Amino acid sequence: xxxxxxxxxxxxxxxxxxxxxxxxxxxxxxxxxxxxxxxxxxxxxxxxxxxxxxxxxxxxxxxxxxxxxxxxxxxxxxxxxxxxxxxxxxxxxxxxxxxxxxxxxxxxxxxxxxxxxxxxxxxxxxxxxxxxxxxxxxxxxxxxxxxxxxxxxxxxxxxxxxxxxxxxxxxxxxxxxxxxxxxxxxxxxxxxxxxxxxxxxxxxxxxxxxxxxxxxxxxxxxxxxxxxxxxxxxxxxxxxxxxxxxxxxxx
Amino acid sequence: xxxxxxxxxxxxxxxxxxxxxxxxxxxxxxxxxxxxxxxxxxxxxxxxxxxxxxxxxxxxxxxxxxxxxxxxxxxxxxxxxxxxxxxxxxxxxxxxxxxxxxxxxxxxxxxxxxxxxxxxxxxxxxxxxxxxxxxxxxxxxxxxxxxxxxxxxxxxxxxxxxxxxxxxxxxxxxxxxxxxxxxxxxxxxxxxxxxxxxxxxxxxxxxxxxxxxxxxxxxxxxxxxxxxxxxxxxxxxxxxxxxxxxxxxxxxxxxxxxxxxxxxxxxxxxxxxxxxxxxxxxxxxxxxxxxxxxxxxxxxxxxxxxxxxxxxxxxxxxxxxxxxxxxxxxxxxxxxxxxxxxxxxxxxxxxxxxxxxxxxxxxxxxxxxxxxxxxxxxxxxxxxxxxxxxxxxxxxxxxxxxxxxxxxxxxxxxxxxxxxxxxxxxxxxxxxxxxxxxxxxxxxxxxxxxxxxxxxxxxxxxxxxxxxxxxxxxxxxxxxxxxxxx
Numbered sequence: 001x002x003x004x005x006x007x008x009x010x011x012x013x014x015x016x017x018x019x020x021x022x023x024x025x026x027x028x029x030x031x032x033x034x035x036x037x038x039x040x041x042x043x044x045x046x047x048x049x050x051x052x053x054x055x056x057x058x059x060x061x062x063x064x065x066x067x068x069x070x071x072x073x074x075x076x077x078x079x080x081x082x083x084x085x086x087x088x089x090x091x092x093x094x095x096x097x098x099x100x101x102x103x104x105x106x107x108x109x110x111x112x113x114x115x116x117x118x119x120x121x122x123x124x125x126x127x128x129x130x131x132x133x134x135x136x137x138x139x140x141x142x143x144x145x146x147x148x149x150x151x152x153x154x155x156x157x158x159x160x161x162x163x164x165x166x167x168x169x170x171x172x173x174x175x176x177x178x179x180x181x182x183x184x185x186x187x188x189x190x191x192x193x194x195x196x197x198x199x200x201x202x203x204x205x206x207x208x209x210x211x212x213x214x215x216x217x218x219x220x221x222x223x224x225x226x227x228x229x230x231x232x233x234x235x236x237x238x239x240x241x242x243x244x245x246x247x248x249x250x251x
Numbered sequence: 252x253x254x255x256x257x258x259x260x261x262x263x264x265x266x267x268x269x270x271x272x273x274x275x276x277x278x279x280x281x282x283x284x285x286x287x288x289x290x291x292x293x294x295x296x297x298x299x300x301x302x303x304x305x306x307x308x309x310x311x312x313x314x315x316x317x318x319x320x321x322x323x324x325x326x327x328x329x330x331x332x333x334x335x336x337x338x339x340x341x342x343x344x345x346x347x348x349x350x351x352x353x354x355x356x357x358x359x360x361x362x363x364x365x366x367x368x369x370x371x372x373x374x375x376x377x378x379x380x381x382x383x384x385x386x387x388x389x390x391x392x393x394x395x396x397x398x399x400x401x402x403x404x405x406x407x408x409x410x411x412x413x414x415x416x417x418x419x420x421x422x423x424x425x426x427x428x429x430x431x432x433x434x435x436x437x438x439x440x441x442x443x444x445x446x447x448x449x450x451x452x453x454x455x456x457x458x459x460x461x462x463x464x465x466x467x468x469x470x471x472x473x474x475x476x477x478x479x480x481x482x483x484x485x486x487x488x489x490x491x492x493x494x495x496x497x498x499x500x501x502x503x504x505x506x507x508x509x510x511x512x513x514x515x516x517x518x519x520x521x522x523x524x525x526x527x528x529x530x531x532x533x534x535x536x537x538x539x540x541x542x543x544x545x546x547x548x549x550x551x552x553x554x555x556x557x558x559x560x561x562x563x564x565x566x567x568x569x570x571x572x573x574x575x576x577x578x579x580x581x582x583x584x585x586x587x588x589x590x591x592x593x594x595x596x597x598x599x600x601x602x603x604x605x606x607x608x609x610x611x612x613x614x615x616x617x618x619x620x621x622x623x624x625x626x627x628x629x630x631x632x633x634x635x636x637x638x639x640x641x642x643x644x645x646x647x648x649x650x651x652x653x654x655x656x657x658x659x660x661x662x663x664x665x666x667x668x669x670x671x672x673x674x675x676x677x678x679x680x681x682x683x684x685x686x687x688x689x690x691x692x693x694x695x696x697x698x699x700x701x702x703x704x705x706x707x708x709x710x711x712x713x714x715x716x717x718x719x720x721x722x723x724x725x726x727x728x729x730x731x732x733x734x735x736x737x
Contacts, residue, residue, distance in 0.1 A: 048692050051684065076694040088689035092707025098693070101703060105694035141707065158693065 001026045001197050002047075002067075002166060007058035009039075009046045015056065016042040018222040024166070027194040031208055031233060032201045034219035035241040040201045041085055043219070044170040048082040049075050062166065077109035079165030079196075083155035083172045089143040095154065096138040099124060099161055106162060127160040130190060132183055149180040156187035167191060168199045173207035185210030205237035218244050270529055273364040273469050275387075279342040282472060284335055286310060289442055292341050296411050296445075299418055309431035309441030316435050323435055326598040327627040327659055328567050330503070330540065338505060339473035340443045344387055361387060364467065382407055384448040384464045386477055394448075396460065405489075406451035407462050410478055413449035420451060424482055428511040428548045428575070436507040436569075437544045440476045444509070447477035452487040452518070461717055463492040466506075468528070468539070474505040481511070483518035485551060490521040490717060503531075503566060508543045516551025516578070521559070523716050524572075528564035533622070535594030538566025545572035549581030549607075557584040559715045562597060571629065573602035576610035576638070583612040586712040591624025591656070600630035600661075605638035605671070614645040617709050620656035627659040632673050634666045641671040649679040650708050652701070 002024040009017040016039045024030055034040050046053040047060065049072035060067040067075060090098065100120045107114060115123070124138055131153045143151050152172050159167055172184055188198060188211045200211065208216075208230065216232040217224045220241070225248045226232065236244065280288060289310050293303040317335070344361055365372050365385050372385055372395055382396035384407065400407050406417060414421050431441035448464040468475045483489055506528065514520050522545075531538025541564075547556035558572035574583030585601035603612035618626040626649065634641045649658035664673050682704050690700035706713070 048688075050688055072688060072691040073694055073696055076692050082692050084689065084692075088683075088685050090686060090689070090704060090707055092710035093703055098690075098703070101695055101699065102693035105696070105699070109694065162693070 001063060002199075003061045004047075005059050005061075007043075007046070007060060008056045009042055010054050010056050011042065011052055016053075016222050017046065019058070020219075020223050022217065022224065024197045024199065026197055027192075028214045029188075029192060029198045029200065029211060031213040031216045031230075032199060032219055032224075033203070033205075033216060033233065033236060036203070038219045039222040040203075040219055041170055042222075044082055044085075044168045044199075044201050047075075047168055048072060048080065073105070074109075077106055079106075081159055081162055081164030081167045083152075083159055083167065083169040085170040085172070085174070087143045087146075087151040087155055089141070089146075091141050091144050093142050094139050095142055095157075096121070096124060098142045099138075099158065102158070102162060123161060127157055130160050130183075130187055131157045133157065148175050149177065152176055153180060153183060156184050159191065160187055163191070165196045166199070167196070168201065170201045171203060172200075173202055173204065181207060182210060205233045208233045220245060220248065267529055272471075273360055275358060275360050275364075275469065276345045277342050278345050279339055279473070282337050282339045284310075284338070284340055284443065288340055292443060292445060295341070295343075296414065298414055301418075301422055302414060305425065305431070306442050309438050310443075312432055313435065313438035313442055316438060321435070326569050326629075327625070327661075328569065328596040328598050330567055330596075333503075333505060333540070335439075337472070340476070341445050342473040343445070361385075364469070365465065382460050382462050384409060384462075386446055386448070386464060386466045386475075387469060400458070400460075400462075403456050403459070404453040405456060405458055406449065408449055410444070410447040410449050410480070413480070417449070417451065420482065421449070421480070424480055424511065424513055425478075426511075428513060428546050429509050429544050433544060436542045437509055440478065440507045440509045440544070444476045444478045447508070448479045450479075450481040450489060450491065452481075452483045452489045454484040454515075455486045456484075457487065458489040461490050461492055463494070465494045466508075468504060468506065472502070472504075474507065476506075477508050479508070479510040480513075481520055481522070482513045483515060483520050483554075485515045486517045487515075488519045491523070492717060493522070493524045494527070503538060503540050505540045505542065506565075508545075510543070510545040510572075512547030512556055514547065514549050514551065514554035514556050514581075517553045518551065519555040519557075520547060521557045521715075521717075522547070522572070524558075524560040524562075525716075526560065526562045526564055526568070529566075530564045530593065530595050531566040533593050535566065535623075538595070539564065541565035541568045541570065543570040545570060546575065546602075547573070547583070548575040549578050549583065549610075551581075552578045552607075553580045553582075554578060555582040555584075557586070557715065558601065559586040559712060560588070560599075561709075561712070561716070562587070562589040562599060565597075566595060568595075568597040568599050570599050571601055573604065574612065575604045575606065576612065576641075577606050579607040580609045581607055582610070584715075585612075585614045585616070585630075586715045587615070588617045588619070588709045588712045589626055589628075590619045590621070591626045592621040594623050596625045596627075598627040598629055600628045602631040603633070603643060605632075605634040605641040605643070607638060609640045610638055611642045612644075614643070614647075615711050616645075616647045617712055618647075618649045618658055619652070619705060619708070620649065620658050621652035623655050625657040625659075627661065629661045629663075631663040632665070633663075634668065634671045634673065636667045639668055639670045641668075643671075643673040645673070645675045646711075647675070647677040648708065649677075650705065651679065651681045 004022040007020040055068055104114045213230050218226040289306050384394040394408055429437050431438050452458050512520050528539035556574045562568050576583050583603050589597045589599050591597050616628045620626040628647050632643045647660050662675055666673055687700050
C-alpha cells in the first residue's frame with residue numbers, strides 16, 4: 001500500500017529525515033517510535049504533504065501512485081488521513097459543517113453523490129458513540145475551546161467518519177488519561193481491516209497495550225534504526241531509547 | 252512569503268456575474284445640477300409643493316457645503332475629486348403607457364433584467380415569502396405583493412407612490428431621522444432623490460413576509476439617489492432586505508442613498524443589506540462609490556432596531572448605519588461583514604447614540620481584507636448623561652488575507668454617566684497556513700477551505716440574516732474570494 005524508499009525531508013533548510021525506508025501492506029498496523037526530535041512528526045507531516053516540509057530525496061508510492069506529486073487535498077481524497085498531534089482550531093465553523101464538507105469532498109472524489117445534511121447527521125451520530133462524545137459536540141466550532149483530550153477524540157471521530165485507507169496518527173496518545181487513551185485505541189482497532197493500514201507514531205509504548213502492532217520501528221536521528229515485531233515496543237519501554245542508540249553505535 | 256500567502260495574494264480575477272448592461276430606452280436628463288434640475292425631477296414626479304420646497308432647501312444647503320467645506324474628508328479612503336456637474340441625476344426606463352405602473356406596462360426587458368439577477372417579478376415566478384420593490388436607475392419599476400400586504404394595512408410601495416398616496420406620512424417622517432443638514436451626501440440625496448421604497452407597518456401588525464428592495468444601476472454616467480423610509484408603529488414588526496448590483500464600467504458611479512427608520516413603542520425593525528455593487532477591476536478602475544447615510548430612531552419605549560450588513564461590493568464604501576436610542580429601554584444592534592479585495596476601500600461602522608435610560612446596543616463588526624483592499628471600522632458609542640444604566644458591547648474583528656491589505660479600527664467611546672458600561676473587544680487575525688493545511692488534509696480544496704474559514708469568521712453576523720439572504724451572502728463571499736488561493 002505504502003512504499004517509502006530512501007526518503008529525505010528537510011524543514012527550513014535543516015535535514016530531518018535521512019534516507020528513510022518503510023513498507024506498509026494492507027491490513028497492517030505499524031508503530032513508529034522514537035525519542036523527541038527523531039523525526040517522527042516530520043514523517044507524518046511529509047506524508048500528508050505539509051508545505052513547510054521539503055522532500056529533498058527519495059520516493060513514496062501510495063496505492064501505486066506517486067504520493068509526493070499529489071497535493072495535500074488529493075492525498076486526503078485518496079484515503080490518506082493524518083490525525084494531528086496539535087489539531088487546529090477553526091473558529092465559527094461547527095464540527096458538523098466541517099465534517100459534512102470533508103465527507104462530500106471525499107465522496108465527490110470517488111464519484112459518489114453528495115450526502116445531504118440528514119444523512120450526514122445520521123452518520124455522525126453513529127460515529128459519535130465510538131468516541132463517547134455527546135451530540136452537542138457537533139455544534140461546537142472545530143477544536144475551539146476543546147480540552148487536549150477532546151481535540152484528540154475529535155481527530156478519532158474524524159477518522160472514524162472519513163474511514164481512511166491509510167491512517168497516520170501523530171502522537172494521538174500523548175497527554176491522554178487512561179480513559180481517553182482507551183477510546184482512541186478503540187477507534188483505531190475499529191478501523192483495522194484487511195484492506196487498510198495504520199501508522200501509529202508514538203513516543204510511548206502505552207497505547208500499544210491496547211492496539212497490537214504488526215511491526216514496530218524505531219526512528220533515531222531521521223532514519224529507522226531497528227524494526228521488529230511488537231516485542232520491540234516492550235523492550236524499548238524497559239530499556240529506554242538510549243539502549244537503541246548504543247546498540248546502533250556498536251553495530 | 253509562503254506559497255499559500257502568495258496565492259492568497261493573487262486575488263485578481265474576481266468574477267462579477269451581475270456586470271451586464273441592459274439595453275433599455277430611457278428618459279434621461281442631461282448631466283448637471285442646479286435648481287431647474289430639481290424642479291424638473293419634482294415635476295416629473297408630480298410632487299406636492301412641500302416636497303419641492305424641501306428639495307430646494309436641501310439643494311441650497313448642499314450648494315453652501317459644496318462651496319465651503321466640500322465633501323467630508325475624515326474617512327480613511329482616497330479617490331479623485333467628483334465632478335457633480337458631470338453626473339446624470341435622473342434616468343428612468345421609458346414607460347410603455349401612461350398611469351401607474353402595473354406589471355404588464357413594464358418593459359419586458361426590465362423584467363428580464365431582474366429575472367437575470369434572480370429577482371423574478373411576474374406573478375407566477377415571484378419569490379415566495381418576499382415582497383420585492385425593484386428599483387432600476389432612478390425609479391421603482393414594480394412592487395410585488397402590494398395588494399396582499401395592504402389587506403393587513405401594511406403599506407409597501409415606491410417612494411414616489413407614497414408621496415402621491417400618503418403625503419401626510421411622508422411629510423411627517425421625511426428627514427425626521429436624517430435631516431438634509433446631516434451631511435454632504437444626505438443633503439445631495441435630499442435635493443435629487445428620485446425614488447426608493449416606503450414601508451409603513453400599522454400598530455400591532457407583524458409583517459408576514461420579508462419586505463425587500465432590489466437596487467439596480469444600469470445607465471452610464473448616472474448616479475443613483477434613492478431614499479428608503481420605514482415606519483413601524485407601536486408593537487409592530489418588520490424585516491426588510493436590500494440588495495444591489497450594477498454593470499461593470501470603467502468610470503466610477505455615485506450611489507448616495509438615505510435610509511430612515513422609525514420604530515415606535517415596542518416595535519422592531521430588522522434591516523438587512525447585501526451590498527454587491529460593482530467593485531471595480533483588479534487595478535481599481537471603475538466601481539461604485541457607495542456613500543450612504545442610514546439611521547434609525549427608537550422613538551418609543553422598548554423599540555428595537557437591528558442593522559445587518561454584508562458589504563462585498565463597491566469601489567468605496569462610506570456608510571455608518573446608526574441608531575438613535577431616544578426612548579428608554581430601547582435596543583440598537585449593528586452586525587456587519589465588510590469585505591475589501593483588489594483595490595476596494597471601505598470605511599464603515601456605526602453610531603449608537605444612547606439618550607434614553609437602560610438603552611442597550613451591540614456592535615459586531617467583521618472586516619475582511621484581501622489583495623490591496625483597505626478596510627476601516629469607524630464606530631461611535633455615545634452615552635449621554637440622562638442615559639443611566641446604558642450598556643454597549645462592541646466587538647471588532649479583522650481578518651487579513653495576504654500582506655498587502657490593510658485593516659484599521661477607529662472606535663470612539665464617550666460615556667457621560669457613571670452607571671453606564673461600554674465594552675470594546677478587538678482582534679486581528681490571518682488565515683494561517685496551518686488552518687489551510689488542516690482543511691486540505693480533510694480533502695477540502697484551497698478555495699473551499701478559505702471560504703469555510705471566512706464563513707466561520709462571519710458566523711455571528713450571518714446568523715442575523717434571514718435564511719435566504721444568509722445563503723446568498725455565503726455564496727457571495729465565496730464568489731468574491733474565488734481564486735484567492737491556488
